[in-house]
Amino acid sequence: MKYFKLFALSSLAFCALPLMAQEDTEVVVVETETVALPQENSYNNRYYGMNQNYVDFTSDQKKFNDWSIAVYAGLPIIQGADLNTAVSGKDTEWGGYDLQAVLTKQITHAFGLGLQFNYGKTKQQAFYFNDNYKGYTDYWAWSLVGDMNFSNLLRRVDNKSRYAWALHGYLGIGTLQYSAYRNLNEGNFDKITEAKGFGSMFMNSGIGLRYKVNQTIDLETKAMYYFTGDEEFDGSGSHGAISELEEGKDDGLFTFSVGALFKLGKHYEHLTWADPLADIYPGLSAEELQSMLVVCAQGDNDDDGVCDDWDRELNTPAGARVDGAGRALDTDLDGVIDLYDKCVTLPGPADNDGCPLHSDVEAALNLAIANLEFSLDSDVISPSYYPLLDKAAEYLKYNKDDVYNVVGHTDTRASKAYNMGLSQRRAEAVKAYLVEKHGIPTSQLNVVAMGEEELRFPECNPASVCPEWKNHANRRVVFVKQ
Secondary structure (H helix, E strand, O other), X not given: OHHHHHHHHHXXXXXXXXXXXXXXEEEEEEOOEEEEEEHHHHHHOXXXXXXXXXXOOOHHHOOOEOEEEEEEEEEEEEEOOOOEOOOOOXXXXXXXXXXXXXXXXXXXXXXXXXXXXXXXXXXXXXXXXOEEEEEEEEEEEEEEEEEEEHHHXXXXXXXXXOOOXXXXXXXXXXXXXXXXXXXXXOOEEEEXXXXXXXXXXXXXXXXXXXXXXXXXXXXXXXXXXXXXXXXXOOOOOOOOOHHHOOOOOOOEEXXXXXXXXXXXXXXXXXXXXXXXXXXXOOOOOHHHHHHHOOOOOOOOOOOOOOOOOOOOOOOOOXXXXXXXXXXXXXXXXXXXXXXXXXXXXXXXXXHHOOOOOHHHHHHHHHHHOOOOEOOOOOOOOOHHHHHHHHHHHHHHHHOOOOOEEEEEOOOOOOOHHHHHHHHHHHHHHHHHHHXXXXXXXXXXXXXXXXXXXXXXXXXXXXXXXXXXXXXHXXXXXXXXXX
16 A cells, blocks of 8 residues: 555656756757757747747637536445445445536547546445444545547547547546444444545546537536555454455445536637547538529529529520520420410411411321321220320311311231221221310311221232331321311
């Protein structure tokens, strides 16, 4: 024990030596020589540290808060001593408490130095033959504790998640004051040991999990172990049978606590939560992004809803519908925009307001269904041809006063009589589709059967002399104006 105390005091003295030495001289590096300058002259060199831009660092230049104060409350447990809080096979002596207050100065984003105060009371017991010995210890302690933020120390460059959890490790040294009591006479508790001043030193270590509630408050759960270096902290005393139950073991104290940490300062963020890579891999702030984002810098002079920056038609007429590039829509691609086109879905010349000429309707009608063909020996219209008939219906409605013959054709296979009936059924199938789906009047359409007459490819007679695609083209329906 005495060696431990001597080592602790020597360590404190050793840590203080650099501070004591700094009062007299300061070492300044100039080129390759080390020169000792008096304190009063050291800052007169504006090229201090070989940096001609050197300036004194002031608190106004700070970007982060670096002070915090935390309070914790928890449960103390003595284990590994003569009297213990929990004894195997016996009821545990709960009821103690441990209160902590910690004032911390954050040195870097990953390391802080805190002054910790503990105040608490433990309860413990021991069984010796048939006797149950009970004790308690009132204590208070001061310690200097280093705080290592492992999460910030190991933070990845590509970590874009919300940084709200952090794992902390603690290691410190301090002085412990306590009064230990044990029941000696008829259940009464007498003071067994008392430690005051710097006579009882200890080391502590632990781990904590911290959660960031907001920019001001953190919550933390923490577990600490205190190596007291003392065999009488538990109230076992310096002699007697109880003091020899665990001979040679220094008493250890565990504390399990929860608490809140309050970050002090005027800055938005605290240094312990600062991203160490923010300045290495800087990102633009919301204000900077907003200042860079200029929408519709050149305006929308034709008021078509498309900015002139990417408008490919800067003089769109008012009221015209436009596409994504700002060009006026022309649905039927006849060169007349929909705004002025009276037949939006039927192509026609501009001098006829975009509608087809009456003399051209028959040709346009047949052009619309030019590829309407049938399979061999079939009068069933393939669904792939429905869009062709839908377009034909638009022309028929536009020329509702005209009457058309729906003429069916076949190839030269089979007999003429059979082909005549087959072409009749094909023409009737086309008429039925137009009447039933589009409401074309039956009086506007007359069914005509042509059989194998008037082939599109006359050379295909007989059909065996032609390739199949020519025979397929002969199996068709056309419109002929009466």
